[in-house]
Amino acid sequence: MTQSRRSALAGGAAIAVLAALPRGARGATVTLPFGNGERPLVPAGTFPQKGEMILQRTRPPLLETPFAVFGNNLYTPNDLAFVRWHLGDMPTSVDPATYRLRIGGAVRRPYELTLEDLVRGFPHRRLAAVNQCAGNSRGLIEPRVAGAQWGNGAMFNAIWTGVPLRALLARAGVSPKATHVAFRSLESGGIFPPDIQFEKALPLRRANDGVTMVAFRMNGAYLPLLNGYPLRLVVPGWFSTYWMKMLTEIEVLEHPSTDFWMAKAYRIPDRPDGGMRPDETGVKMVPIGPMRPRSFFTGIANGARVPTSGALTLRGFGFGGNAALRAIDISEDAGASWRPATLGPDHGPYGFREWHAVARFPKAGDYRLMVRARNVAGQMQPMRAVWNPGGYLYNQVEHVDVVAG
Ligand SMILES: Nc1nc2c(c(=O)[nH]1)N[C@H]1C(S)=C(S)[C@@H](COP(=O)(O)O)O[C@H]1N2
Ligand SMILES: [Mo]
Numbered sequence: 372m373t374q375s376r377r378s379a380l381a382g383g384a385a386i387a388v389l390a391a392l393p394r395g396a397r398g399a400t401v402t403l404p405f406g407n408g409e410r411p412l413v414p415a416g417t418f419p420q421k422g423e424m425i426l427q428r429t430r431p432p433l434l435e436t437p438f439a440v441f442g443n444n445l446y447t448p449n450d451l452a453f454v455r456w457h458l459g460d461m462p463t464s465v466d467p468a469t470y471r472l473r474i475g476g477a478v479r480r481p482y483e484l485t486l487e488d489l490v491r492g493f494p495h496r497r498l499a500a501v502n503q504c505a506g507n508s509r510g511l512i513e514p515r516v517a518g519a520q521w522g523n524g525a526m527f528n529a530i531w532t533g534v535p536l537r538a539l540l541a542r543a544g545v546s547p548k549a550t551h552v553a554f555r556s557l558e559s560g561g562i563f564p565p566d567i568q569f570e571k572a573l574p575l576r577r578a579n580d581g582v583t584m585v586a587f588r589m590n591g592a593y594l595p596l597l598n599g600y601p602l603r604l605v606v607p608g609w610f611s612t613y614w615m616k617m618l619t620e621i622e623v624l625e626h627p628s629t630d631f632w633m634a635k636a637y638r639i640p641d642r643p644d645g646g647m648r649p650d651e652t653g654v655k656m657v658p659i660g661p662m663r664p665r666s667f668f669t670g671i672a673n674g675a676r677v678p679t680s681g682a683l684t685l686r687g688f689g690f691g692g693n694a695a696l697r698a699i700d701i702s703e704d705a706g707a708s709w710r711p712a713t714l715g716p717d718h719g720p721y722g723f724r725e726w727h728a729v730a731r732f733p734k735a736g737d738y739r740l741m742v743r744a745r746n747v748a749g750q751m752q753p754m755r756a757v758w759n760p761g762g763y764l765y766n767q768v769e770h771v772d773v774v775a776g
Contacts, residue, residue: 401425401437403522405510412437415450420595422450427519431456432597436524441688442669445723446499446590447527454597455504455525455611457569457632462557462617467601472585476553476622479544486601489585493534496584499722500607501528501690502614505637505659509762514649516762523667528690528723531605533586537579539621545575551624552578554604554615571613572628573606577660582607585618607721608693609660610763612637633658637761645764646757661693663766664752666726666744677738677773683730685712688723691746692766695720698745701728705739706754706768712742735776743768 399412403425415422418432427433434454440447467486475481484492503526510520519525540552553572577583586605587593594600599616606613612632627633638656639645647654666689677683689699695717700709715725732738745751756767 403510403520405520405522406515407520408510408522410435418454418597420450421454421597422448424451424454425522425524427521431459431461433519434597435521436527438522438524438667439669440524441528441667441723442686445688445718445725446529449529449590449592449595449598452502452527452529452589452595452598453504453525455519456597456616458558458567460558463596465557465596465600465617470601470619472602472619472621474539474543474621474623477546477549477625478540478623479546480542482543486587489534489602490587493538495532496535496582497530497532498582498607499528499530499718500605501526501662501722502605502611503662505610505612505763506761508756508765511767512756512758512762512765514758516758516760518762526611529589530591530722531584531586531607532588532591533584533602533605535581536583536585536604536621537581539585540579540623543623545579545623546625548625549575549623551575551627553620553622553624553628553630554613554618555620555622556615557617557619568630569615570628570630570632571615572624572630572633573609573613575623577606577609608662610637610662612659637763639759639761639763644753644757646759649758659761659763662690663692663750663764664696664744664746665690665692665766666699666742666752667769668740668742668771671740671771671773673772675771675773677730677732677775679732679735679775681731683732684727685730685740685742686725686727687712687742688725689742689744690723691720691744691748692750694746694748694750696724696744697747699724699726700743700745701730702741702743703730703732703738705770706741706743709741709743732773732775736774738773738775739770740773741768741770 411426425435436453507525604615640647641655641657668687699712712726712728756765
């Protein structure tokens with residue numbers, strides 16, 4: 372690796388971080404919209420390369436993006452992108468000079484890449500995509516379920532630059548019997564007990580679709596360490612549990628993964644809506660995968676006063692999930708009637724898209740505003756979120772109550 376390339380890829384991330392994690396947070400708080408929703412708002416710099424974030428947990432870090440950030444930025448600034456790690460001892464530094472990505476398993480030619488090999492040796496692809504935790508908005512699910520009580524900020528939108536996984540797999544020569552591809556990270560690098568690893572696997576057709584990529588840039592910069600520096604998997608349209616950070620190993624399998632994180636965790640009912648009744652038992656569960664449409668208001672809060680004369684422009688953003696957005700509709704009468712909002716520029720099927728709509732409130736009184744997204748696969752946000760034990764898939768229609776007059 373040349374000196375200039377090494378320093379470019381280092382991106383300032385090969386630093387010993389998390390050495391001084393906050394012991395307990397003091398000062399500002401934010402209240403997420405559910406019971407026990409108060410959380411510390413930690414100042415910029417509390418976590419390396421991170422701005423002011425909502426602290427859900429310190430070790431391993433669970434940092435939520437304050438929702439107002441989405442109203443101010445179509446692409447979430449890297450320092451405000453949410454953070455989620457599973458294992459207590461996540462790597463606190465990465466040396467780009469010795470970092471290797473291994474590709475093996477059921478392939479004809481297993482091989483290993485340096486960061487420079489990866490960046491120089493394969494075609495690049497650039498696309499906008501939402502990285503959303505399967506448990507985003509879990510705190511809003513009724514009845515409540517265990518797990519991180521996220522508000523709506525366990526997601527962010529970024530432009531990802533990387534190498535299509537298909538190109539990496541093609542060089543290895545995938546076995547005709549292959550069915551899945553497993554991913555591991557630095558966390559399984561030997562300093563941890565082998566029974567504690569974070570591993571995920573995709574069906575081969577998803578891994579090989581030309582869209583799934585190994586990303587080395589996020590919004591044009593190297594990834595923040597906490598978001599997976601130097602490489603992470605990006606699976607546009609699928610929940611971020613598959614977006615393996617600090618990706619070091621790609622293993623082609625001829626069977627589904629039996630790893631805990633696939634076989635036991637991140638599973639949903641094997642039903643079209645992914646939901647069940649809280650008292651049901653014996654429901655067949657399958658690994659979670661594709662995201663669903665969501666849409667939000669920005670710049671207007673519950674209880675806001677709106678004028679009865681003239682017009683007010685409502686704004687927000689949405690995304691289609693695993694299929695492009697078809698439309699965003701709004702309602703000023705609690706969902707009794709709907710009309711289309713105007714969509715902003717199309718930045719591709721997987722990222723945020725802005726919307727606006729001009730609203731009038733002719734009579735003084737209370738109005739419940741709602742926003743609802745539909746995608747080209749025919750999925751529409753439900754008025755009530757599905758329930759499942761993991762608290763996954765929340766995409767209930769959002770509302771804001773305003774007072775006219
Ligand atoms: N190596 C590694 N990758 C990981 C995880 C992890 O714990 N370790 N968590 C996954 C989950 S469940 C989520 S929600 C996303 C969070 O990505 P972010 O921290 O960049 O927001 O990372 C995914 N990739
Ligand atoms: Mo997640």
